[in-house]
Amino acid sequence: MPYDIEDKFVIAVASSALFDLTESDRVFMDKGEDEYRKYQREHEHQVLQPGNAFPLIKRLLHLHTGETEDQPVEVVLLSRNDPDTGLRVFKSIEHYKLPISRAVFVTGNNPFAYMEAFNATLFLSGNPADVKEAVEQGFPAGCIYPTDYIDDDEDSELRIAFDFDGIIADDSAESVYQQGGALDSFHQHERLKAGEPLPPGPLLRFFTEISKLQRRELEKNRSNPDYKPKIRVAIATARNAPAHERVITTLRQLDIRVDEAFFLGGIDKNRVLRIFKPHIFFDDQVGHIEGASRIVPSVHVPFGITNNKGRQAEQPPGKQSN
Known part of the structure; x- marks a missing residue:
């Protein structure tokens, strides 16, 4: 067959x-x-x-x-x-x-x-x-990226953390900020668009499939209360209020739940990643990945305006034999 x-x-x-x-x-x-x-x-x-x-x-x-x-x-x-x-x-x-x-x-x-x-x-x-x-x-x-992270073989839970713009959603909102250069303008734009879901980003399908696995785990728990779900999903974004609402609108349209969401407003993402301890973290900005990769496995997705106008992925060294 x-x-x-x-x-x-x-x-x-x-x-x-x-x-x-x-x-x-x-x-x-x-x-x-x-x-x-x-x-x-x-x-x-x-x-x-x-x-x-x-x-x-x-x-x-x-x-x-x-x-x-x-x-x-x-x-x-x-x-x-x-x-x-x-x-x-x-x-x-x-x-x-x-x-x-x-x-x-x-x-x-x-x-x-x-x-x-x-x-x-x-x-x-x-x-x-x-x-x-x-x-x-x-x-x-x-x-x-290379990391100093040491995996705990006794930890069977899978924790995944995602940036939002340029990962789950596209970079259209990020483009408003990058082109305007003013946080107030970005917040005003996102407040006006709060009820409008953002278009899909490069890892939306992967994120959706992870969500399906998570639902499957929750169904196992409902049929067997002794079963502990093994997947936890977090969003760690530089957005903060009032720009947070559009994230929630987008997730509602997708009918996807996340376990934890961090609207950080410029606070270093490492501060929450150290506590959440993801087994993988996805972000579109090299600056975020360079810091996070020291403590958790981290993936740079070179998508959108932040990569077209800024630094490109220069590390880790290219590996031609893989």
């Missing part, structure tokens, strides 16, 4: 996001492809350490009862490697017992081109150039 990928919540992940490829990337950059290929073969049975997206992917893939048909999330590996050098990644996937069975190896090309073929809602990579190009072509993608 053909496998219907359209019924699945699919995430595409590069090996540079799923595993720590620091050493093998160093070999590739310093010694070239032939030595890299030799290195990967020689270390084929040496398990790779978890990468910065590993806490998210592990928890998403464990959101099932043990039956294959009840696994709500599909993860597809999209890799710049060829199948030969990529074998080490699959052996590491097997070691960690991650139910990932599908992969694309493109031998140095940009793998995100195959996102639509797999119905992927998000492409996570450690390669900023790939991510930038993907977003420019209209694909939902994010570059995950």
Whole structure:
């Protein structure tokens, strides 16, 4: 029977996001492809350490009862490697017992081109150039940054935090602020538009699929009060009153609930992220990601006006071998 990928919540992940490829990337950059290929073969049975997206992917893939048909999330590996050098990644996937069975190896090309073929809602990579190009072509993608975060294996809950403008919603409201340069003008605009939902942003579909998983968890809790829901979702935005109302209007139109919302009005997002402790945080501004990535796994989505007129994603260093 053909496998219907359209019924699945699919995430595409590069090996540079799923595993720590620091050493093998160093070999590739310093010694070239032939030595890299030799290195990967020689270390084929040496398990790779978890990468910065590993806490998210592990928890998403464990959101099932043990039956294959009840696994709500599909993860597809999209890799710049060829199948030969990529074998080490699959052996590491097997070691960690991650139910990932599908992969694309493109031998140095940009793998995100195959996102639509797999119905992927998000492409996570450690390669900023790939991510930038993907977003420019209209694909939902994010570059995950290096972090000092240490995952707690005893913590089975999955916590995800999102910025709002440029992530869940588009950057049309942000454009008003960037072009006008005055906070009062932005607040006046958003007060007038308070009852009008914002257009979709680059990660809206991913956000919606996470919400569906959350509803599923809540339904389990209603049928079994002893079951503790495993997903918590937060929004951490620089908006504050009166601009907060349009966020709520947009969420109501989407029929999506969030567990926590932080309308920070310029307060450093790290102050709440330290307490919420997300396993992944998405933001469209490099300045926010550079700070947050020190304490939680963080993803820069290079979308919209803040990235077109400001700094581009310069870190982390490009990883050509993923």
